[in-house]
Amino acid sequence: MEGLIPVMEPDRQYYFMNKCKELILDIKSDDKPLTYSVVTFGCQMNAHDSDKLKGILETIGYEEVEGEDADFVIFNTCTVRENANKKLYGHLGHLKSLKKKRPNMLIALCGCMMQEPHVVETIKTKYRMVDIVFGTHNIYKLAELIYNRLFQGERIIEVLDKSYITVEKLPQKRKYSFKSGVNIMYGCNNFCSYCIVPYVRGREKSRPAEDILAEIKDIASKGVKEVMLLGQNVNSYGQIYDYQDGKIVRVPEEEKVTFPELLTMVCQIEGIERVRFMTSHPKDLSDELIAVMAREPKICNHIHLPVQSGSTDILSKMNRRYTKEQYLSLVERIRAALPDVSITTDIIVGFPGETEEDFLETMDVVRKVGYDQAYTFIYSKRTGTPAASMDNQIPEDVIKDRFNRLLREVNDISYKRVGRYEGVTKDVLVEEINHQDKDLVTGRTEENITVHFKGGEELIGEIVPVKLISCKGFYYLGEREN
Ligand code: SAH
Ligand code: SF4
Ligand code: F3S
Numbered sequence: 001m002e003g004l005i006p007v008m009e010p011d012r013q014y015y016f017m018n019k020c021k022e023l024i025l026d027i028k029s030d031d032k033p034l035t036y037s038v039v040t041f042g043c044q045m046n047a048h049d050s051d052k053l054k055g056i057l058e059t060i061g062y063e064e065v066e067g068e069d070a071d072f073v074i075f076n077t078c079t080v081r082e083n084a085n086k087k088l089y090g091h092l093g094h095l096k097s098l099k100k101k102r103p104n105m106l107i108a109l110c111g112c113m114m115q116e117p118h119v120v121e122t123i124k125t126k127y128r129m130v131d132i133v134f135g136t137h138n139i140y141k142l143a144e145l146i147y148n149r150l151f152q153g154e155r156i157i158e159v160l161d162k163s164y165i166t167v168e169k170l171p172q173k174r175k176y177s178f179k180s181g182v183n184i185m186y187g188c189n190n191f192c193s194y195c196i197v198p199y200v201r202g203r204e205k206s207r208p209a210e211d212i213l214a215e216i217k218d219i220a221s222k223g224v225k226e227v228m229l230l231g232q233n234v235n236s237y238g239q240i241y242d243y244q245d246g247k248i249v250r251v252p253e254e255e256k257v258t259f260p261e262l263l264t265m266v267c268q269i270e271g272i273e274r275v276r277f278m279t280s281h282p283k284d285l286s287d288e289l290i291a292v293m294a295r296e297p298k299i300c301n302h303i304h305l306p307v308q309s310g311s312t313d314i315l316s317k318m319n320r321r322y323t324k325e326q327y328l329s330l331v332e333r334i335r336a337a338l339p340d341v342s343i344t345t346d347i348i349v350g351f352p353g354e355t356e357e358d359f360l361e362t363m364d365v366v367r368k369v370g371y372d373q374a375y376t377f378i379y380s381k382r383t384g385t386p387a388a389s390m391d392n393q394i395p396e397d398v399i400k401d402r403f404n405r406l407l408r409e410v411n412d413i414s415y416k417r418v419g420r421y422e423g424v425t426k427d428v429l430v431e432e433i434n435h436q437d438k439d440l441v442t443g444r445t446e447e448n449i450t451v452h453f454k455g456g457e458e459l460i461g462e463i464v465p466v467k468l469i470s471c472k473g474f475y476y477l478g479e480r481e482n
Pocket of ligand 1: 080081194195196197231232233279280281306308346347348377378379380381382
């Protein structure tokens with residue numbers, strides 16, 4: 001039998017998906033299909049990984065259900081902040097009792113938290129009901145891991161220290177048929193001193209442009225209109241291709257495709273009407289990118305540009321590699337070329353050593369830039385990062401006070417910024433029927449502003465002009481124009 005198992009991917013995984021299809025018949029107690037639930041804790045990349053896991057599970061024959069009462073539950077974890085981490089243990093407690101009632105239930109844990117050895121140790125000793133543990137580098141292998149678990153009857157723990165291969169052409173389930181995330185690169189090499197992502201996601205590696213374009217052409221032919229290109233630092237796309245013996249293998253000069261070039265090619269794909277990307281690291285954002293954004297109407301009028309702090313001193317301790325002035329002048333250049341662009345950001349409050357003056361510099365940047373939206377975070381100490389062992393960790397009450405002041409400021413500014421569209425007609429990509437009022441539909445403008453307006457199911461997936469009537473903070477009530 002062994003000899004028949006394909007060695008090459010993705011054939012090997014399709015082989016295991018078929019095998020699992022047979023094996024799960026033994027778990028079934030009636031004619032109904034087995035159910036699954038993939039619970040996502042993390043960022044857009046994490047959510048996109050979940051879509052791949054769902055694709056594999058549906059090929060095996062599982063059917064998705066809401067909630068955690070399912071035959072197969074996967075938690076796709078995040079560890080960027082301590083509270084993301086704590087959340088998992090709460091859910092696991094709940095699952096322990098569920099599994100008592102459903103002895104055949106399978107529980108799998110994957111994602112960023114599983115790349116931390118102390119977490120896996122805790123799972124091994126304290127959560128024995130967990131059946132499968134895997135990390136960020138082998139999600140493509142889900143079918144093989146399920147097969148091993150069912151066949152061997154023992155729990156399977158497989159966490160790799162890095163990505164050995166990238167597997168293309170595996171199934172994927174999209175929440176929406178008309179929009180999708182697409183990975184353009186994996187990992188991160190920036191090592192911002194507070195951040196755990198480079199440790200749990202591994203080294204930066206770009207996906208070949210031809211693979212990205214082939215995937216987008218394929219999903220466009222299936223009805224996808226909006227793509228979100230995903231990477232921790234999309235502006236450095238196309239530099240690093242691979243690693244050999246620990247050394248960087250750069251993309252050969254003649255094959256190099258920069259991020260602005262990639263965007264231009266994506267915009268040429270028939271059927272694609274909107275292109276988004278995240279995240280842009282300010283240190284690598286080129287004038288060429290700004291020019292492409294100004295030139296290509298399909299690129300959404302929005303840029304997420306995390307500042308993290310407004311103090312040059314703190315930025316240097318964070319290893320962000322730009323100053324307050326450089327960031328502000330970048331924003332000026334962007335606004336000169338794209339006057340109405342929506343700029344959003346991430347801000348961390350309470351980084352070690354942050355003084356009141358440093359914090360006021362952050363407030364100053366917030367006022368000067370005028371963000372459409374800012375995601376604010378309280379600094380969270382991540383074991384293993386350089387910032388965790390820095391002196392002058394800030395007391396909780398000081399952080400809370402600063403956080404509240406910042407939040408008030410960003411909310412006030414964002415309310416005014418988003419309000420500038422009152423009375424304006426914008427194209428809205430309709431996503432779903434409104435959850436509260438069935439006579440309304442909900443969609444987004446290219447600035448990523450949510451709009452609710454009167455309409456029915458037939459509009460889902462369509463881009464329609466909507467007059468933005470009243471601004472309610474982060475969303476609008478609108479009326480469809482003809
Ligand atoms: N690659 C992206 C960010 C990914 S993490 C970038 O560089 O912009 C998303 C956000 O989480 C970060 O922008 C940062 O604001 C926040 N974050 C990361 N580590 C954190 C920590 N230790 N404490 C608090 N917030 C953190
Ligand atoms: Fe983390 Fe910095 Fe990489 Fe973003 S760029 S993932 S903040 S290390
Ligand atoms: Fe994303 Fe959290 Fe991992 S933010 S990359 S899921 S640590």
